[in-house]
Amino acid sequence: MSMSGAPGARERLVVIGGDAAGMSAASQARRLKGPDELEVVAFERGHFASYSACGIPYWVGGEVDDRDRLIARTPEEHRARGIDLRMRTEVTEIDVAGRRVRARDLGSGAESWTPYDKLVIATGARPVRPELAGADAAGVHGVQTLDDGQALLDTLARTRGRRAVVIGAGYIGVEMAEALIGRGYEVTVVNRGKEPMSTLDPDMGCLVREAMAGLGITMVNDAEVTEVRTDDAGRVRAVVTEDAEYPADVVVLGIGVRPETSLARAAGLPVGEHGGLLTDRAMRVRGHEDIWAGGDCVEVLDLVSGQSRHVALGTHANKHGQVIGTNAGGGYATFPGVVGTAVSKVCDLEIARTGLREKDARRVGLKFVTATIESTSRAGYYPDASPMTVKMLAERRTGRLLGVQIVGREGAGKRVDIAAVALTAGMTADQMTALDLGYAPPFSPVWDPVLVAARKAAREVREAD
Structure with missing residues (x-):
């Protein structure tokens, strides 16, 4: 039954999040059902949609010289394909019982409710920020979205000093350390683990440490950050551990990401032990027939261990979107799980x-x-x-x-x-x-x-x- 209550009336699919999973779902649903059958409305709080977050370190490092090369499809291209994509509009509430979402235009501040027949939650992930004094200071950057990447580049352009500290040595931390070295910065990576790349066993991670040292990166392992110190103007000036202080003109957080599920939690939707939304194999949120979720905000089945886990990768997000769009568009598809590649x-x-x-x-x-x-x-x-x-x-x-x-x-x-x-x-x-x-x-x-x-x-x- 559609919003109007009339059989055969046009349904509305609402998508929260305008990147890989969300826009893949919107595009796939649109391919299966035309505008006369399905209205597709998508909300994106940032300035960009359908972009490659995985490419941000290479843009910051200069290997990719133009931000727009990371954008797969512009908002205008989505709209030309029959998707009502509303940029700089943040969904602030999901009313599951009332089958509607509340959104705020970040430019004007105006708020409005949008009813839905079918809902897709693709809110992504957010960089982990340590609960430390100074972690939110000017000059401290997480890198998850194109807006984050642009903010970091803006900071690099106006910062006179050339000392950078990266907190964390996972994929993001290691890639951003190389990007900053490429920009002529003196880079120190502070890592709480015994070796960089905790996604590897330590005996393999040591090979990565040797390569980082060869690039001129100072690697500090087994170190816990206790404070981010700021100057009188509130800008970052140092990263402090239990044993030392590392001067910093810019700090990049490479600790990892967590599922962005605050909206879903507030709406009473089920989340797992890793903080991600729980779905069935059709990517439908458990217990909710007309709500789907995909991308970095969900947990997935690990086919090797048999347990759920959180994996933030664009490859999975695009597959989730295809599955969701197929199901929301009246077809049938499933996502079997991952092996963690x-x-x-x-x-x-x-x-x-x-x-x-x-x-x-x-x-x-x-x-x-x-x-x-x-x-x-x-x-x-x-x-x-x-x-x-x-x-x-x-x-x-x-x-x-x-x-x-x-x-x-x-x-x-x-x-x-x-x-x-x-x-x-x-x-x-x-x-x-x-x-x-x-x-x-x-x-x-x-x-x-x-x-x-x-x-x-x-x-x-x-x-x-």
Whole structure:
């Protein structure tokens, strides 16, 4: 039944959030149902829609020279396709019982209610800000949206000093450290972990630390930030740990992100232990027939551990949007889950992982063996063959692949996709050794590094019994 209550009347789909998941959902629903059947209204509080947040470090670092290159589709292009996209408009309340949302125009301050028949929540994630004195000071930046990236660039343009401190050494922290080095800053990364890139096991993270040191980045591990100090004007001047003080003209938060679910929580919608909205396989919010959610604000099923987790990646967000738009548009689609694949780089060092780390496997009660091998990206005799380290986790007794981590130079990172497919298929390490992968000396040794690791892992499984 539509808002008018009349059978066959036009329905309204309301979308909260104008980036990957939200606009993919809006576009897919529009493809399936025309304007006479479905009205699509989308709200975005920022200045930009349908952009690549993953590209922000490369824009800040200068590899991408124009912000607009990160924008996949402009608001005008969405409107031309029949989507009523309202920019700089923030949804402030979801009235589930009344099937409506309240939104505020950030320019005029005017507020209004918009009824919906179907609702999509794609509110994304927000950078983690430590609960410290000075964490909200001028010159301290999270980097999650294009607006955040522009704000950071504006700060860099008007800051005379050249000292930057990055708090956190995950994907965002490592990529932003490299971006700031590229802009001529003296960069210190303060990390609470034993090694950078906590998405890797520490024995692989140390390879990343060595590469960062080679770029001239000062890496401070096992350090807890206790305060962000400011000057008399309220601008950041230093980051303080229990043991030291690091002068800073700009601070970037690279601690990670949390699902932005404050609206959903206030509306009484279900959230999980990681703070993300809980959905079924059709991306429908549990217990709510006409409300869907996707992107960085939801939790997803980890196909390896069998548990839910929060993974903030544009690849998943776009898939969620396709599923949601198909279902909201009258079709049928599901999102089965993830295996936790991610890839990044520090200068020419490529970093990739999929599946479980050692501590993940222990947490869910899995017993496992590990195998770590050194190989090369090409046949050893072929020019420019570069070293590569591959670590593999396999379950004891069954030999089921549990996870793979790869650190190396050119040609290393995307090899993780082999493992991602094997994880999705539930393959064992022994089964992987028979995979018919492409071979020629310019592309790999006769035995691809992933297969070498699989052979060693299969042997460890046999010997563990």
